[in-house]
Ligand SMILES: [Zn+2]
């Protein structure tokens with residue numbers, strides 16, 4: 829019997845560089861830098877709150893919502909680079925405990941904070957903003973080196 833491995837996307841980020849990353853809203857007006865560019869923990873989130881929030885963003889012009897959004901927890905060591913005037917905090921309901929920082933320009937969700945994170949980290953969803961992953965670049969350069977290597981041996 830095949831034992832299905834539980835989803836753990838941490839290993840997807842094993843090669844993730846810890847260089848600072850600049851995250852932007854979908855349209856690019858808001859940008860902030862995360863000093864530790866290596867995600868702490870990556871998770872799929874199928875909870876109702878996240879889904880409802882993203883559906884709301886979508887309805888008012890925000891990004892598409894995948895069936896199971898991929899999220900990641902990042903170190904709370906960031907700097908806002910531009911677009912402060914385009915930011916607003918959205919709470920799903922008055923009793924909701926998660927605060928979501930949304931851009932007014934394109935309804936991207938830029939930072940999700942919950943008291944449980946103790947201000948040590950925050951959550952980002954890959955579909956809800958633009959995170960510059962370094963992985964494709966690495967794959968490309970590895971392939972490129974492979975080709976070069978073969979060529980040099982000829
Ligand atoms: Zn925007």
Ligand SMILES: [Zn+2]
Nearest residue numbers: 873875877878
């Ligand atoms: Zn959630």
